[in-house]
Amino acid sequence: MNTTLKIYNTLTKRTESFEPITKGYVGMYVCGPTVYSNAHLGNARTYVSFDIIYRYFLHLGYKVRYVRNITDAGHLEGDQDEGDDKFAKRAKLEQVEPMEIVQRYTVDFHEVLSHFNTLPPSIEPTATGHIIEQIEMTKKIIENGFAYEIDGTVYFDVEKFAKTHNYTILSNRNLDELLNNTRSLGGQDEKKGRLDFALWIKAKPEHLMKWPSPWGVGFPGWHIECSAMSTKYLGAEFDIHGGGMDLIPTHHTNEIAQNIACNHAQPAKFWMHTNMLTVNGQKMSKSLGNSFLPNELFSGNHELLEKGYSPMAVRFFMLQAHYRSTLDFSNEALQAAEKGLTRLFNASNKLSNINFHSSSTVQINDLREKLYEAMNEDFNTPMVIAHLFEGVKLINLLEEGKEKISAQDLDSFTKTFNTFLFEILGLKSEQTGSAEKIDELMEIILQIRSEAKARKDFTSSDEIRERLKSIGIEIKDNKEGTTFQVA
Template sequence: MNTGLQLYNTLTRKKELFEPLNAPHVGMYVCGPTVYSDVHLGNCRTFISFDLIFRYLKYSGYKVRYVRNITDAGHLEGDRDEGDDKFAKRAKLEQLEPMEIVQKYTLGFHDVLRMFNTLPPSIEPTATGHIIEQIEMIKEIMNNGYAYESNGTIYFDVEKYSQTYNYTILTNRNLEDMLANTRELGGQNEKRGRLDFALWIKAKPETLMRWASPWGEGFPGWHIECSAMSAKYLGAEFDIHGGGMDLAATHHTNEIAQSEACSHKQPAKYWMHTNMLTVNGTRMSKSAGNGFLPEQLFTGDHELLDKGFSPMTVKFFMLQAHYRSTLDFSNEALDASEKGFKRLMNALSLLDKLTPSESSDFDITPIVDNCVKAMNDDFNSPVVIAELFEASRIINTVYDGKGKISAAELDKLKQLMQDFVYDIFGLKDEETSNIALNSVLDMVIDLRQTAKENKDYATSDKIRLGLQSMGIQLKDSKEGTTWNKA
């Protein structure tokens, strides 16, 4: 088992040696999407990053229970319990039942992640499927004296909690400054403190999604669902809790408070957060007009895009940046990633065509060691990609007859590419994996070979040049004709 893994822990703001609570088992909880609209690229980056982490933990020998929730209830427009319910608002807009909205956007979310070739989580619970657990947790928090009822709504008492626990442990913010900067909101008179937040919200007459509770009909607050579901499937204490960095200040801060107020235990040992996306140096957002959906990125149907980029190109682009660093989208950067990804896939397509020699000019072990070392250093995928390009250079050198590789080193090379390109990064060749394309090319190559045998060189050259114009390069040798993407 890999024992050298270090994670950056948002809780302590430093890298720490990863020590799972119940080795070799790892419990990981990641805040999933709120399914009232199409998944955005920020979500995609988060889930691609934690897919990488999930895959590498499994590769390292851990048995991982990866829990990623679906938020399908209890999410108001504002983090401070103000505004309309987002699901009800979308349902009215599209003239659908709220659960139709949930179904529609959940399926869309899964479709997008399949295009990025991410693995499904071990468990994907929904908030609406765990109302009982949320009610029971709220009751326990109230019994422990950290929550109170006001007109049928249950609020978490931040001031009372802060007398025993550190409410800002995750962000290191000053509590007094937070109190001073919190604006007055509608319903504030129901709360004892400005930072108090709702665990259970009383249903209004027009509320569509509501459930019975000891305090009357209502629905859960946004934050309580994750605390309840993580505790149910991973226990009061587990290893990793993750999500986008935008969740740390409010959602994850309140999760920690709820969990400690209920069980008197800090829920996760390691807190991990992915960084934000920018477009040409400006933060990506709908209000700025520079936000685009994954489908727009794939088709190029957006005024900021010169063309579309394939899902694997976009995924490769995301993996070229560390998950904790800002990722800037631009046509130039995506073009460069597209070329790099094609170069990597071209090299992979040549692996099975290499003929081993008795001796070797190359030692693959240092490359393997560097890849493992980089992944152990808080999942440093950009460094791994640099090593994979070095491996690609070796493949091309041997294929061109400018270097020799032994059978033992070739086996290491093949295993390296299988492990890191396919199993850990979850990349796939979107072109050569197409069986129909391979079959057609094989047939065309046979037709060209027949033309050459009949000394019909005009037809032979026409086929070669035609394929070249489409990005397919033919290479003739004494063993026959092979092809790769130019």
């Protein structure tokens, strides 16, 4: 296995070999959620994708600092200066303090991600906790001549920046077309250029979340928080910056401009973007009203859902598509994922029951190499899963005694299979804490049943099966004995 990790870089539009800036260390920043409402499934996909990336770096032995922010201030509704920020707006609606909104949805966000078994980031900074850093950065950008103040609001001067830098490097948009875009936004702007965006916004008197600054009382613009926090925790230049694809044209474009204007450096070597989750071919989003909340998904309580799906089935469903492809949601696809995942878990359980022989009739290293190659190809999880299913086939052959494996190979194979399934893909079987007791209970019940069967007392054995089924435990007879599954 000598392949190197390759990553598609939005900055260069190419797949490039990954080399960390500092050997053995990876600095990764991912744009986190704006916590003004519940996280939906589409949001979750992005964080599951980056969870895989984080896990794989850890698996490869890197020391990773994974920073993912919480946007809890200064996110404007529109790009117009009179915009209210989202928290204040939502707070007014719900008659609560803005920070109450922030707290509620931050907790919700964490709950959702923990259902999906994502690892927490190393640092999860909040925008409100870094007002000073954002003010400092804004000051520096003004000093460097790329921003100007008008009546308490500070704007980034995009046209000036674009004269000496490639402002649209990420989106590949034509700057002139952007500047002359006929689509008008209405309202008179006090800013100089139509592409200029706010770094600091003057607060109206009734505004709830506001802070003092050299330009008066106000609150930070959206884009500056990520620049300030990534610089603070990862430095002016770090390895990876990630986020959803919808952040490319505005948020990330502006982030790069701010970083260069302040630090004279393009912040990240690699820009990685995850694609959208679609429903019936359309992007899942809050504004389109086609989004599910994870709780609705788990319970099946939504008009688009035929039934509830477990968080792991959903995670597995997401991993069956590549992170840069759109993924279309459907009940059929989720049910397929559910069954496929069960097969993988069953195979993993079987591994401990396989007998070893003096030598192997199978090639174990091939599979291992293919798994690493797949991950190294820009984290190609669908291919990893395909190879794991080859492993499932192999496990079944070994179990039936059609192929033989040595103790050493079995050990290595078990380790590889389970490492990829649990550690790298982050899947976990969803047994409850009392699972062991259930196992013991079931052992007793099944023994009684098999005794009844031995007496050809099928009335009793069938009754046991039916009554277990009625409480959601399904039993299956096969050659070696009886297995059971808790629904």
